Amino acid sequence: MKKMSAPVSRRFEGFFTIAFIASGLCACAFAADPAPTYENSPIRLSSNENAFGYTPKAKEAMIEALDAGSYYNRNNVSELVALCAKKEGVSKDYILTTAGSGPLLMMTALAYAEPGVNVVTTEMGYTQLIRKFEQRGGDVKYASLSEDMGYDFKALGDAIDENTKIVYICNPNNPTGVLADSNALKQFVLSVPPHILVFVDEAYLELTESSFAMATCAPLTKIRKNLMVTRTFSKGYGLAGMRIGYGVAHPDVIELISDFYMGPPSYLAAIAACEALKDEAHLSKNVENYQTVRKHVCDTFDELGIEYAKPDGAFVYFHSGIDQQLLRDTMKENGILISGSRVSGVPAQKYEKWARVSIGTMSQMDEFLSLMGGMMAKK
Numbered sequence: 392m393k394k395m396s397a398p399v400s401r402r403f404e405g406f407f408t409i410a411f412i413a414s415g416l417c418a419c420a421f422a423a424d425p426a427p428t429y430e431n432s433p434i435r436l437s438s439n440e441n442a443f444g445y446t447p448k449a450k451e452a453m454i455e456a457l458d459a460g461s462y463y464n465r466n467n468v469s470e471l472v473a474l475c476a477k478k479e480g481v482s483k484d485y486i487l488t489t490a491g492s493g494p495l496l497m498m499t500a501l502a503y504a505e506p507g508v509n510v511v512t513t514e515m516g517y518t519q520l521i522r523k524f525e526q527r528g529g530d531v532k533y534a535s536l537s538e539d540m541g542y543d544f545k546a547l548g549d550a551i552d553e554n555t556k557i558v559y560i561c562n563p564n565n566p567t568g569v570l571a572d573s574n575a576l577k578q579f580v581l582s583v584p585p586h587i588l589v590f591v592d593e594a595y596l597e598l599t600e601s602s603f604a605m606a607t608c609a610p611l612t613k614i615r616k617n618l619m620v621t622r623t624f625s626k627g628y629g630l631a632g633m634r635i636g637y638g639v640a641h642p643d644v645i646e647l648i649s650d651f652y653m654g655p656p657s658y659l660a661a662i663a664a665c666e667a668l669k670d671e672a673h674l675s676k677n678v679e680n681y682q683t684v685r686k687h688v689c690d691t692f693d694e695l696g697i698e699y700a701k702p703d704g705a706f707v708y709f710h711s712g713i714d715q716q717l718l719r720d721t722m723k724e725n726g727i728l729i730s731g732s733r734v735s736g737v738p739a740q741k742y743e744k745w746a747r748v749s750i751g752t753m754s755q756m757d758e759f760l761s762l763m764g765g766m767m768a769k770k
């Protein structure tokens with residue numbers, strides 16, 4: 392692993408001034424947040440995109456299939472469904488593919504929400520399902536986190552009442568990055584009354600330090616009817632732009648949310664996802680990259696005296712002691728996009744000096760860490 396050659400504080404001397412001058416140029420170069428397909432685009436460490444890239448086999452297969460674009464090509468999605476079912480050890484009617492996993496979160500909210508009912512979730516979690524549930528007139532009940540920003544299953548259980556329709560758990564959590572203890576999570580899932588849907592969002596689970604097979608709740612869908620587990624090809628597999636993901640659930644749950652289905656993913660995305668699933672070596676390499684770079688970020692944060700929640704996803708949630716907006720603005724002026732405190736279920740002030748940085752390549756993270764060091768030294 393790449394290590395710093397000089398003590399952190401010395402290495403940052405002078406850098407901040409250069410970065411400050413450069414910031415004027417960068418600021419002119421991009422007004423909004425352009426995609427990396429544009430020239431001079433900033434370093435994107437804000438949306439948990441995969442900087443290591445997807446399998447070249449997916450690219451080859453998509454190029455080969457381009458000429459078939461005038462046909463619906465439903466067989467490609469069928470092939471993907473079969474591969475997903477095999478991976479999850481379930482039958483094909485347990486799988487629903489969508490354009491990214493986001494649609495599954497929203498379809499579920501649409502299917503279950505109405506005035507007078509609630510969704511229970513952790514504070515400081517991912518809000519795509521939550522927001523949609525609220526938009527449809529439902530309520531949200533937030534359970535507090537544990538001391539280390541992990542899950543408090545007692546608090547989650549206590550928040551459930553007679554109006555609860557869904558319990559939404561993101562594992563590893565976003566923005567905190569913390570992974571649940573797999574036994575505690577599974578016990579909790581099995582303890583929730585069967586008329587309530589437990590929704591486990593495993594968007595980042597491939598990237599965890601722990602065993603994926605041990606940590607996933609998908610096998611429980613075979614014994615627990617009211618459970619939905621979602622996966623995406625956007626993160627570990629690096630196919631965010633292709634828009635493809637899937638849910639694993641009992642066919643009755645799939646049928647219920649399918650009232651809000653907006654159609655299958657594109658055949659090219661399905662082709663790419665099939666290749667991604669087959670290329671296990673590429674996924675392993677990507678996971679290794681994430682783990683190596685994530686450790687490097689944590690080691691450097693330790694040197695800089697920056698506190699962080701234990702990260703197991705594609706990002707690190709950290710406490711710099713610098714106002715999150717100032718930190719984001721300064722980073723942006725210097726060509727780096729990071730995310731802010733992303734509070735939910737708590738007053739914004741509680742995390743106003745926290746921010747989230749996505750894991751990029753080692754050199755991208757070193758640019759971020761250099762700036763971070765400069766800012767910490769000036770605090």
Ligand SMILES: Cc1ncc(COP(=O)(O)O)c(C=O)c1O
Binds near residue numbers: 631
């Ligand atoms: C926890 C979590 N779930 C789901 C999603 C949705 O991602 P996608 O629609 O690309 O699968 C995201 C996106 O960042 C996420 O962070």
